[in-house]
Amino acid sequence: MERRAFIKKSGVAGLALAALPNLAFSKDFEYSILELMGKTDIKLYGKGINLRKEAHDAFVEMKKAAYGDGIDLKVVSSYRSFERQRSIWERKFLKYTDDGNMAPLKAIDKIIEYSTIPGTSRHHWGTDIDIVDGNRKVEGDMLVPSKFGEGEPYADFKKWMDENAKDFDFHLVYTDTPGRRGFKYEPWHYSYAPLSVPMLTEFRRKNIMQLLKNEDFYGTEHFTEGFLTNYIQDNILDINTELL
Numbered sequence: 101m102e103r104r105a106f107i108k109k110s111g112v113a114g115l116a117l118a119a120l121p122n123l124a125f126s127k128d129f130e131y132s133i134l135e136l137m138g139k140t141d142i143k144l145y146g147k148g149i150n151l152r153k154e155a156h157d158a159f160v161e162m163k164k165a166a167y168g169d170g171i172d173l174k175v176v177s178s179y180r181s182f183e184r185q186r187s188i189w190e191r192k193f194l195k196y197t198d199d200g201n202m203a204p205l206k207a208i209d210k211i212i213e214y215s216t217i218p219g220t221s222r223h224h225w226g227t228d229i230d231i232v233d234g235n236r237k238v239e240g241d242m243l244v245p246s247k248f249g250e251g252e253p254y255a256d257f258k259k260w261m262d263e264n265a266k267d268f269d270f271h272l273v274y275t276d277t278p279g280r281r282g283f284k285y286e287p288w289h290y291s292y293a294p295l296s297v298p299m300l301t302e303f304r305r306k307n308i309m310q311l312l313k314n315e316d317f318y319g320t321e322h323f324t325e326g327f328l329t330n331y332i333q334d335n336i337l338d339i340n341t342e343l344l
């Protein structure tokens with residue numbers, strides 16, 4: 101039987117089988133650029149969790165284990181689309197430039213202390229989450245580094261995650277390692293390494309600089325080559341080395 105006829109007759113199962121032999125050799129094409137930039141719908145799992153299947157399953161296991169130790173791992177943020185990131189970015193850009201009267205480049209530097217350029221967020225991948233301890237009541241913004249310090253509401257959460265997260269393949273991305281550049285310390289942002297490491301590898305193979313030059317949202321006209329070079333080196337790549 102001809103290959104084409106075989107695929108046609110055997111339907112979906114046949115298609116999957118026919119595609120299988122290629123998979124081992126097509127690592128390069130496992131994640132599309134649209135997927136890596138949050139521009140296409142991906143299948144997400146878990147109400148209020150919203151992660152890719154493997155990451156979701158590992159998170160649920162970790163959540164169970166933590167719960168047994170009195171920590172309620174609560175997801176504050178997980179998957180975020182390009183459009184969502186763009187609205188965060190543009191809101192901050194307008195806030196700093198209009199209300200704050202900042203020069204555009206200064207505003208951009210301020211935004212990228214904690215927020216990513218749309219298309220470059222690890223939250224686009226369905227592998228990364230911002231989590232806290234739902235058992236602790238906290239006034240105001242939860243995602244503030246000081247709240248994870250000694251004697252603070254999320255100190256027990258931090259201790260538990262430091263000791264256990266790796267067993268579930270979750271790693272802190274933006275560590276407090278001295279000299280690390282890019283995004284500031286985020287004790288709440290964890291990444292599921294078995295998926296996010298190959299995704300970052302794939303992303304690095306693309307021409308990120310060109311992709312960002314092609315974008316058009318508030319601030320993009322100020323993206324110089326020098327700025328983008330530093331951003332890619334520091335904000336995308338100067339992360340916990342366990343995730344490279």
Ligand SMILES: [Zn+2]
Nearest residue numbers: 223229230289
């Ligand atoms: Zn995050």
